[in-house]
Amino acid sequence: MGFETFIAMRHLTRRRKTGFISLISMISVSGVAIGVMALIVVLAVMSGFDRELKAKIVGVQPHLRIEKVDGIENVDRDIAMIRQHNIPGIVSLAPFVEGQAILRSTKNASGVLVKGIDAASEDLSLFQKSLVSGTLNFSDSVQVERKRFLLFFKKKIETRQGSIIIGENLAASLNAQVGDVINLITPIPEPENPFVPLPMHVRTWSFLVRGIYRVGMNDFDSTLALVNIEQAQKVYQMGTKVTGISMRFQNVDDAEKWKWVIAGDFSSQYFFRSWYDMNQNFFQALKVEKSVMTILLGLIILVAAFNIISTLTMVVMEKTKDIGILRALGATRMSIRKIFVMEGFSIGSLGIMLGAVMGLLLAYNLNPVADFLKKTTGLDVFPSDIYLFDRIPSEVHVPDVVTIVGFALLVAIVAGFYPAHRAANLNPVEALRYE
Numbered sequence: 001m002g003f004e005t006f007i008a009m010r011h012l013t014r015r016r017k018t019g020f021i022s023l024i025s026m027i028s029v030s031g032v033a034i035g036v037m038a039l040i041v042v043l044a045v046m047s048g049f050d051r052e053l054k055a056k057i058v059g060v061q062p063h064l065r066i067e068k069v070d071g072i073e074n075v076d077r078d079i080a081m082i083r084q085h086n087i088p089g090i091v092s093l094a095p096f097v098e099g100q101a102i103l104r105s106t107k108n109a110s111g112v113l114v115k116g117i118d119a120a121s122e123d124l125s126l127f128q129k130s131l132v133s134g135t136l137n138f139s140d141s142v143q144v145e146r147k148r149f150l151l152f153f154k155k156k157i158e159t160r161q162g163s164i165i166i167g168e169n170l171a172a173s174l175n176a177q178v179g180d181v182i183n184l185i186t187p188i189p190e191p192e193n194p195f196v197p198l199p200m201h202v203r204t205w206s207f208l209v210r211g212i213y214r215v216g217m218n219d220f221d222s223t224l225a226l227v228n229i230e231q232a233q234k235v236y237q238m239g240t241k242v243t244g245i246s247m248r249f250q251n252v253d254d255a256e257k258w259k260w261v262i263a264g265d266f267s268s269q270y271f272f273r274s275w276y277d278m279n280q281n282f283f284q285a286l287k288v289e290k291s292v293m294t295i296l297l298g299l300i301i302l303v304a305a306f307n308i309i310s311t312l313t314m315v316v317m318e319k320t321k322d323i324g325i326l327r328a329l330g331a332t333r334m335s336i337r338k339i340f341v342m343e344g345f346s347i348g349s350l351g352i353m354l355g356a357v358m359g360l361l362l363a364y365n366l367n368p369v370a371d372f373l374k375k376t377t378g379l380d381v382f383p384s385d386i387y388l389f390d391r392i393p394s395e396v397h398v399p400d401v402v403t404i405v406g407f408a409l410l411v412a413i414v415a416g417f418y419p420a421h422r423a424a425n426l427n428p429v430e431a432l433r434y435e
Contacts, residue, residue: 024311025347031304032351033358036408039297040359043400045366046290048393053286054252056217058275059126060224062096062246063255065273066262071241078245081265087258089250094121095242097232102185103166103225104204107175112166112225114184116232123248127165127213127226134178134211138163138228141208162231164207167221168214180209184225186235205235216391301408304351305415308344312419315343316426323426333424340420341413348412352405360401366392 072078075095082093097116102109117124119138128136141161161181166174176182184205207227214221233239249255255274263272276283316323323336362369370381370392382392 024307024314028304028307028311028347029351029354031307032301032348032408032412033355035297035300035304036352036355036404037359037362038300039294039404040356040396040401041363041366042293042297043290043404044359044363044394044396045392046286046293047397047400048395050283050286050290051395052216052393053282056215056220057279058252060215060217060220061275061278063249063252063275064247064259064262065244065278066247066266066270067244067273068270071238071243072245073241075242075245078266082245082247082262084265085258085261087249087254089254091248091250092121092123093245093247094118094123095229096122096244096246097229097236097238098243099186099232099236101187101225101235103170103174104183104185105174105176105180108173109185110170110173110222112170112223114225114227114232114235116227116229116235118229122246126215127211130213130215132168132212132214134165134209136165137210138165138226138231140228140231162205162207162227163210165211165213165226166209167224168212169218169222170225171209171212173222176209178209178212181206182209183207184235203235205231207231298407301411305411308347308412308415309418311347312340312343312416313422316340316419316423319423320426323423327426336424336426337420340423341416344412344416344419345409348409348415352408352412355408356401356405360396363394363396366394 066072066078066082072095079093079095095118099114101112101114103112117138119136124136141163164182164184166176171177174182184207185202186205187202227235229242233241247255247258249258252275256276259272259274263270326336373379373381
């Protein structure tokens with residue numbers, strides 16, 4: 001290519017730079033930026049949901065549950081059978097009792113899941129870190145009262161109350177605080193009483209609130225109550241039986257592997273469920289939702305690509321004379337193609353950089369932005385009773401950002417192919433005929 005051709009190409013490029021800041025070009029840049037920003041933020045939130053949900057679930061629920069129809073009678077024997085495998089990485093191996101009940105205070109009542117735990121062997125680290133007030137003390141409390149009988153005799157009466165640990169939302173619903181006494185109502189039938197014509201009897205148990213926790217997941221903070229395993233056995237009339245055995249591992253993914261190994265030592269009356277089994281549908285739905293959102297938001301980038309195509313096509317029509325001059329001076333078709341492909345690349349690169357910067361800033365500051373909107377407009381963009389968590393979870397994965405940027409860049413380059421092909425195929429004679 002001669003010197004004159006080079007000067008002409010630089011002239012065409014320089015003239016395009018003034019048109020680059022035009023409204024249509026800025027719309028194209030904005031379209032790419034919005035698409036990249038939306039994808040980064042949404043994938044960060046979905047990844048954060050996945051991480052936080054898994055952390056909360058495996059922190060509260062056992063990694064592996066071993067249960068038996070009608071309860072486990074000889075829990076020490078079953079635990080010894082499990083320990084024979086010498087499983088590495090076991091954090092805790094403990095019996096538990098579970099049942100439904102109603103908690104009632106002087107102000108309100110609420111249905112709860114009562115879990116009786118063995119505080120000596122159960123891993124309670126998550127609840128210890130999440131305590132809002134009180135302590136994780138499951139020992140019974142003793143109240144001493146002196147009651148007068150007849151005129152001169154007084155008798156000392158001791159009343160034992162169990163201790164209970166409840167979530168912050170449940171405590172707020174019951175208007176209960178540490179030190180308050182609340183009643184636990186169970187639907188367990190009592191021995192038949194011919195003088196009470198009711199098909200089902202209930203019993204009320206008094207419990208002292210010893211601690212209030214907040215794990216940050218609405219389902220647990222609103223419906224889970226912890227008591228001592230002996231108290232739970234007494235409440236649900238289980239004697240020495242337990243509902244099951246809970247296992248926790250250092251690596252939560254080990255639960256699925258060891259589930260099948262341990263199951264071979266037990267009869268068919270036992271059933272084993274890992275944390276993934278208990279929440280499989282939820283995690284699958286989250287995975288599908290993440291994929292669908294990625295596809296839908298990726299369409300924004302494709303729409304921005306059409307904006308780039310229309311912008312460069314208009315440039316080709318506007319610069320027909322300049323392209324004809326370049327071709328007449330000896331510029332090759334490949335050189336013309338490169339000019340417009342680079343134009344598409346420039347528009348896409350600028351939009352991608354802006355979108356990536358805005359997306360990362362927003363992904364790392366979602367909660368302050370949500371708090372600002374709530375404070376200024378009253379709009380709660382993330383209600384905890386709907387979205388399970390009290391804060392917006394966000395986790396930026398570098399591979400996700402690289403994939404988004406790479407996809408947007410590829411789309412921007414491909415968008416310049418058609419206008420570049422059209423410009424390269426212009427006949428210089430036709431382009432200069434009426435000039």
